[in-house]
Amino acid sequence: MKNLYHAWLSGIRSRLILLTLLSMIPVALVIIHSAVEARDINSRQAVENLATLAAVIRERVEAGHEEPLGAVEHLTAMDRAAVRTPVATLWDPEGRVLARAPDIAGPAGGDSAEADLLREVRTQGGHAGTLESAGLDGVTRGYAYTVFGSDDERRIVTVGLSTDVLFSEVDALFQRTLLLLGAVFLFALGIAWLLGEVAVRRPVGRLASAARQISDGRLNVRVGDIHGASELTTLAGAFDRMVENLEQYEQEQEATQQKLSRSRDELEEKVRERTDQLARASDAATERAASLERQRKEMTVLNELTDLLQSCRTLDETRAIIQRSLGELFAGLSGTVYLFSEDGHSLERITGWGEYHEEHPDTFAPDDCWALRLGRTWVYDPEARNPACRHDGNSEIGSICAPMHAEGKTLGVLHVAGGAHGVSPGESAGENERLVDATAARLGLALSNIRLREALRNLTIRDPLTGLYNRRFVDETLEPEVERCRRAERPLSVLMLDVDHFKQFNDTYGHDAGDVVLVAVAHLLQKLFIGAELPCRLGGEEFLVILPEADGDRARDRAEELREAIAELALFHQGRSLGTVTTSVGVATWPEPVSEPDALIDA
Structure with missing residues (x-):
């Protein structure tokens, strides 16, 4: 209700x-x-x-x-x-x-x-x-x-x-009055209904219908001429004019909106282009900063590597340093450092690092490396046409070989591998090639200096005829070795070796034959005594072997083994047999029975 x-x-x-x-x-x-x-x-x-x-x-x-x-x-x-x-x-x-x-x-x-x-x-x-x-x-x-x-x-x-x-x-008069009043009310209601229907409701209904259609988006609707109250006729005319203005306004708005949409699209495109440019510039700056930071770290590592190598006396000391420094410098990659052998006929592994370095050979011929053939850095890409070096242990991954030069000579080669182009994550082949070249240059100079220092030192501590350590080396080494054994609470023994009747060899066969005997004994000593055992030539036909951490029994066993091995030598000179070589071997052990290190040689 x-x-x-x-x-x-x-x-x-x-x-x-x-x-x-x-x-x-x-x-x-x-x-x-x-x-x-x-x-x-x-x-x-x-x-x-x-x-x-x-x-x-x-x-x-x-x-x-x-x-x-x-x-x-x-x-x-x-x-x-x-x-x-x-x-x-x-x-x-x-x-x-x-x-x-x-x-x-x-x-x-x-x-x-x-x-x-x-x-x-x-x-x-x-x-x-x-x-x-x-x-x-x-x-x-x-x-x-x-x-x-x-x-x-x-x-x-x-x-x-x-x-x-x-x-x-x-009461009768009052009732008649009420009836009359009711009749007047009904008549007035009828007149009001008729006027409302003809003069108001129908025109207003048309206006309302037109308004609903316009609210639904149909702007082509018009009320037209209506019969009714003059105010409603005026309202209908004003309504039609308003709709015409609204339709025109909508058309103008649509045109304006299209222009704005085109302008917005153009602006958005320009903003995107500008944003892309800024993003590329930012990426380039970031890459540049990252590249500079990498180069700074590389220079730091290379400088530290150079300083450490300059402090090394022997190539053996460089192995751990090179392995650690290059492992940090070429993170994620593998590599090996090769040096020419003394005869120059092959390249020998000095050290290596990373996952794949065990697959690389210990030695290879110079012709097995394209970098040594061409005298420049060689980049191998499995997907490119450049062939792989024969010494490369895994041809499925990229690698870089860079010759190590010093004073106009090729000292060896630096081989780096791991991933396509030998490139570590986030780096380009060009950057790795640059880094490998820079590292090879540093290594070449440092290792050349170390070899030169070794050669100079060998001239002072090595016997030129036999290649064994000389008397000077014994004087410098024996006391420190005794001290080391003292700290370890271990003994130390020495073997004194004298070639029997050596003057007779010289007199009978000549001094050249005597040199053959000395060289043969020296090679046998180098073969039998390795590692911490140090064979030396004191002078003439006298030899000495330092046996760290060996007691008397062990030393005597080694002495007997040496004597028997020398006796089995078959030596020839100029086609003549030199006969059987015999030796006399003495054993001295510290701290018992010899308590003073200086007395070991004299004992």
Whole structure:
């Protein structure tokens, strides 16, 4: 019901009818007020007629023209046509009914002191008045009363008329007025409905329909000419003009939007291009910074490597340093450092690092390396046409070979492998090639200096004929070796070897034959004593072998092994057999029985 109520109120015609009803309310109130006033006037007139009749009855009784009963009956009968069956009663002060006409409540003379009518008259008081009360017959009437006479002979006259009769004409008039008012309301509602339908609802409905279609995006809708109120006609014209302006505005907006869209696309394209340029510039700067940082680290490692290599005395000392430094420099790659052998016929592994270096050979011929053939760096790519070096242990991965030069000579080759082009993650082949070249150059100079220092030192501590360590080396080494064994709480032994009848060899076969014997013994010593064992030539036919951490028994066993091996030598010189070579071997052991290191040689 509530929804229906709101739906009804939402219509223009409904609101017009409601407005009509509201406007007629004051008229209805005026009409109803006039009817009520007319009813009150007629009621007062009827009551005044009753009061007049009561006054006339009092005058006739006071004048003594008739008996009280006759006066009452005569006047009520005379005025019945005017007041429609009035009931008149004459009372004495004690409440007895002296006369009544018509006598509808029983014969006169009865005691009615307790009657409601008489009690209300006494209560109201005064010589005259009107009231509404139940009569002696219990019927409610409107009464007029009057009191006259002296205190001893006081009389009360009441004249009443039934309320239905009293107000019948007034009520009939009031009902006719209400019916007329209702008819006027219905007529006004019909007129309002008709006006709302023709002049308001239909034009407004067209406007509403057009508005809904326009809200759905159909801007080609027009209201056109409508018949109705002039305001609605004006509104329809203004509405059509508004829609035309809106349609034009939409077209302009669409054109503007297209231009803005094109401009936005062009701007976005420029922004993307600029962003790409900035991104490329940023990436380039980042790569440049990363490259500079890598180069700085590379230079740091290379400088440290160079400093350490310059401090090395032998090639053996360089192995661990090169392995650690190049493993850091070429992280993620593998590699091997090769040097030419002393005879220059092959290249020998010095050290290596990484995952694949074990696959590289220990030695190879110079012709097996394209870098040594061409005298320049050689880059092998499995997907390119350059062939792999024969010494490359794995041809499925890329590699770089760089010759190591020093003082115009080729000292060896640096071989780096691991991944396509021998490139570590995040680096290009060109950068790795540059780094390999720089490293090979540093290694070539450093290793060349070390070899030169070794050669110079060998001239001072090596015997030129046999290649064994000489007396100077023994003097420099024996005492430190004894000290080292002392710290380790281990013994140290020496073997003193003297070739028997060496002067006879020289005298019989010549000094050249003697040199053959000395060289043969020296080679045997180098073969039998390796590692920490140090064979030396003291001079002439005398040899010495230092045996660190060897006790006397071990030394004697080695001495016997040496003597037997020398005795088995078969030596020839210029096609002549030199016969059997025999030697005398002495053994001395520190700290027992020799307690002083200096006495080991003299023992």
